Amino acid sequence: MKGVIMNVPVTLTTEPKPIPEDVGDTFGAYFTDHMFLMNYTAGRGWHDHRIVPFGPVPVHPSASAIQYGQSIFDGYKAYRCEDGMVRLFRPQAHIERINRSTARMCMPQVDPQDLLAAMVQLVDLDRDWIPHQKGKALYVRETMIGTEGYMAVRPSAEYLFLLFLSPVGNYYAEGVNPVNILVSDSYVRAARGGIGAAKAAANYGASLLATEEAKAKEYTQVLWLDSVERRFIEEVGTMNIMMKIGDEIVTPPLTDSILPGVTRLSALQLLREWGLKVSERQVDINDLMDGVRSGLVDEVWGVGTAAVVSPVGQLTYSDRSVVIGGGRTGAVTQRLYDAITRLHTMPGPDPYGWRIDVPPRAAG
Structure with missing residues (x-):
């Protein structure tokens, strides 16, 4: 986890939700207590990185995400491994992909190290939500939307980036069956x-x-x-x-x-x-x-x-x-x-270097 620094300001929820004992075969039915946000302003770049209680975000009625479809997302999973460590699976590849999506949609790129640090910190904060059952995981959803309110057809000058978490089971009701x-x-x-x-x-x-x-x-x-x-x-x-x-x-x-x-x-x-x-x-x-x-x-x-x-x-x-x-x-x-x-979920380092450790904060 070298190079990943956990220093995003945190506002803890005052109303923690009950954590489901088993999410069953649901996908996206539950959301954890916190989320990461940051804002972008043309000429200033990304700013106001923070972790806050999960909840609604205000959006201008004429925001480009609503009017002109400037909205992208990506997602991957965090797992409880057999040695007790929590690990993210291929987060760097997903960050690379979201930056390719930003380029196609005329949206600002994100800094890979900053975003990876925020992912590690957020997953650590809400690690109790990661399912213990085999085959289940914590889904990490990245989202970026254009937030500037205007009417002309052009790229937005303002954006909101969100990172939030959902404990999930099988995506398909069939599970691993055909x-x-x-x-x-x-x-x-x-x-x-x-x-x-x-x-x-x-x-x-x-x-x-x-x-x-x-x-x-x-x-x-x-x-x-x-x-x-x-x-x-x-x-x-x-x-x-x-x-x-x-x-x-x-x-x-x-x-x-x-x-x-x-x-x-x-x-x-x-x-x-x-x-x-x-x-x-x-x-x-x-x-x-x-x-x-x-x-x-x-x-x-x-x-x-x-x-x-x-x-x-x-x-x-x-x-x-x-x-x-x-x-x-x-x-x-x-x-x-x-x-x-x-x-x-294998213990120890994987042979490809695809995973990122999320050690408990007390050990970091």
Whole structure:
């Protein structure tokens, strides 16, 4: 944890909330007692770094976040490890990604060391909220919004950055069991040249209708196709997609319409270290469906911070459904899930330097 200094001013809550004994399979149903805030003003930069009781923040009715969509976020998790230490999983990679999002949305960059220090301090302060049960964690949500009130269409000159915490269980009700996915042939999540590679709120707003229609048909999520030809696989609404085609692991290449997932990055490194053949190339949805039917494709899975690794048991496209691998979790999918979740909670230093310790303040 060298270089991380915990010195953000703190205002403690006077009304601490009861900490749930078990969050069950909820995701985002609980929020801890405190949050980190800082403000940005053009010409001054970031200022007024502070930790305060969790609660509403005032926003101008004509703020750019409300009127023009200048709103981005990111998120990762803190875990209780087997040696009793609390650790953040790949926070630096998530900070790098939020700074890529700021660049695309004409928003100010954050200082990685300052933000990491605030994360460590906030997680330490509310560490009692971190679930003890296996597979559960403390979700760390970063958010930046434009706050200047004005009417002209231009980037804001003022911003608010928020960091808050939520103890979470499984993202999907199925847990680590295979999920059913609907391939959308009516909607697109993002277009080439747009903001699909940024973790912008607008991308998620664009996905809501298709997702709700899919859930009404009892599908867990939507698999998006490209916006031009409507046939090349891009990503699932909450995770990147991977598949095993013969002896090859394939995932779509990153473009400006696909979010560069941190779990995707971790998975690709592990798969290559295991000596598997890994390709980042386009996959036609028709070829994928045919491959599942023929048995050439026997595993499909998603990877993301919220779900970690989620096997796909069934795909439906144009009213045609295919069951993948007998609807069971495949060997590569299971190995990847086991490896990444092991890295989350293993004792001592991890072999990749992906984790950051959050020692109790009394020991810091």
